[in-house]
Amino acid sequence: MLTPLQPSRVRRAARWADVRHRGLGMIAYVLNRITGIGLVVYLYLHLAVLSLLAGGPGAWDPFITLARSPLFLVLDVILIAGWLINGLNGVRVTLTGFGVGVGSQKAMFVGLMVVAIAGLIVMALMVFGG
Amino acid sequence: MLDIPLKVFRYKTGQAPGYDVFRVQVAETANVLDAIEAAWAQHDRTLTFRHACHHASCGSCAMRINGVERLPCITPVRDVYRGQGELLIEPLRNFPIVSDLVVDVSGFFRRMSASSLVITRTAETTLPLTADAPGDGLATQPVQIAEGLARFNRFENCVECGICISACPTMATSDKFLGPAALAGIYRARLECDDPAEKARLLELADGEHGVWRCHSGWECSAACPQNVNPAEAIMALRRDLIWHRFKKLFGR
Numbered sequence: 001m002l003t004p005l006q007p008s009r010v011r012r013a014a015r016w017a018d019v020r021h022r023g024l025g026m027i028a029y030v031l032n033r034i035t036g037i038g039l040v041v042y043l044y045l046h047l048a049v050l051s052l053l054a055g056g057p058g059a060w061d062p063f064i065t066l067a068r069s070p071l072f073l074v075l076d077v078i079l080i081a082g083w084l085i086n087g088l089n090g091v092r093v094t095l096t097g098f099g100v101g102v103g104s105q106k107a108m109f110v111g112l113m114v115v116a117i118a119g120l121i122v123m124a125l126m127v128f129g130g
Numbered sequence: 131m132l133d134i135p136l137k138v139f140r141y142k143t144g145q146a147p148g149y150d151v152f153r154v155q156v157a158e159t160a161n162v163l164d165a166i167e168a169a170w171a172q173h174d175r176t177l178t179f180r181h182a183c184h185h186a187s188c189g190s191c192a193m194r195i196n197g198v199e200r201l202p203c204i205t206p207v208r209d210v211y212r213g214q215g216e217l218l219i220e221p222l223r224n225f226p227i228v229s230d231l232v233v234d235v236s237g238f239f240r241r242m243s244a245s246s247l248v249i250t251r252t253a254e255t256t257l258p259l260t261a262d263a264p265g266d267g268l269a270t271q272p273v274q275i276a277e278g279l280a281r282f283n284r285f286e287n288c289v290e291c292g293i294c295i296s297a298c299p300t301m302a303t304s305d306k307f308l309g310p311a312a313l314a315g316i317y318r319a320r321l322e323c324d325d326p327a328e329k330a331r332l333l334e335l336a337d338g339e340h341g342v343w344r345c346h347s348g349w350e351c352s353a354a355c356p357q358n359v360n361p362a363e364a365i366m367a368l369r370r371d372l373i374w375h376r377f378k379k380l381f382g383r
Contacts (some may be wrong), residue, residue, distance in 0.1 A: 001143070002143050002202055002229065003143045003144070004226030004227060004228050004234050005141050005226065005227040006226050006227075009303075011304065012302045012303060013303055015223065015299055015302040016299050016302060016303065018299075020197055021196070021197040021198045021259050021352065022297075022350060023310070023347025023351060023353040024349075025347070025348055025352075025353065025362075026299065026348050026349070026350050026353075028347075029299060029346060029347060029348040029349075034137060040263050049236050050179065059263075077281075090295070093347050096347060096369055097347070097366060097368025097370075097373075098369070098373060099366050099367055099369065102364070104365045105347075105349060106349075130224075
């Protein structure tokens with residue numbers, strides 16, 4: 001009696017992030033997942049931080065001091081990077097899903113990521129300069 | 131002659147999966163399937179792998195070579211082995227492994243038949259068909275196919291090798307997803323169908339959570355396909371048709 005070998009669900013799910021030997025489409029796919037999960041985590045962190053407001057100035061003001069520290073500003077830039085990559089890549093996925101630009105999805109990804117990097121540089125300068 | 135260490139995935143029922151290394155000698159012009167057959171012939175007759183045509187027509191030998199899905203029957207050893215390390219041979223992903231390099235493709239074929247495929251290979255139907263002429267057996271004569279019959283040829287650009295299923299990251303998490311090959315089949319079947327009711331049925335088949343909407347645009351199916359079927363483009367075209375269909379329904383057309 002043959003018993004087929006089935007990898008565990010965790011092992012199979014891990015292939016979502018396996019970009020070895022894969023093309024640009026897969027890199028875009030993984031980037032969208034990583035940034036998407038990051039943005040969801042940020043959303044809950046954001047809500048948790050906002051809940052500090054309920055504690056009045058005594059709870060809020062120390063957080064604002066912390067938020068202006070260089071470490072926090074770096075986290076802000078990472079957040080902006082995630083937002084830009086996910087948003088712009090999302091535009092590409094939406095367009096191709098409507099049948100637009102299907103043949104040039106790789107070029108679209110490269111172009112949009114150039115826009116994302118340019119935007120990130122500008123916004124990073126604003127974060128650290130402002 | 132090429133001297134190659136083949137690192138081959140092994141699995142037998144009741145045993146832990148692992149790898150065996152076989153050193154084989156093959157001709158400079160050998161394909162990877164020749165090297166695997168040499169390992170079987172020279173080292174281990176219990177090594178199991180699937181193959182038939184040796185020229186990319188049947189798709190049965192599909193496997194992963196150095197981590198990449200390929201048809202070993204048309205992959206020259208020299209293209210994938212540079213003389214260092216081992217040549218890694220593994221079964222396709224996203225299929226249950228039956229034995230060594232043999233995977234269970236029954237689920238894949240069930241999904242393919244669900245799409246009621248009738249696909250004509252354009253590359254072959256545009257060629258003049260010939261057959262041996264009576265007489266010396268060397269000359270050929272043109273074959274006339276009755277009008278309307280050519281479209282029922284079961285020759286396909288898709289050789290149903292399962293490579294797209296192995297390359298697809300979405301298939302890794304869902305066995306219910308129709309998958310790139312079946313969806314590409316549905317698209318082609320729609321293109322070649324004149325019956326509005328059948329076209330609508332095929333579109334409905336591609337709809338739903340396990341149809342085109344399950345695809346998350348990894349594009350790996352098209353990148354890996356050895357026959358340039360481009361399933362991702364077919365999936366996107368089906369989505370476009372579905373969106374257009376719903377849009378028209380919204381306005382009562």
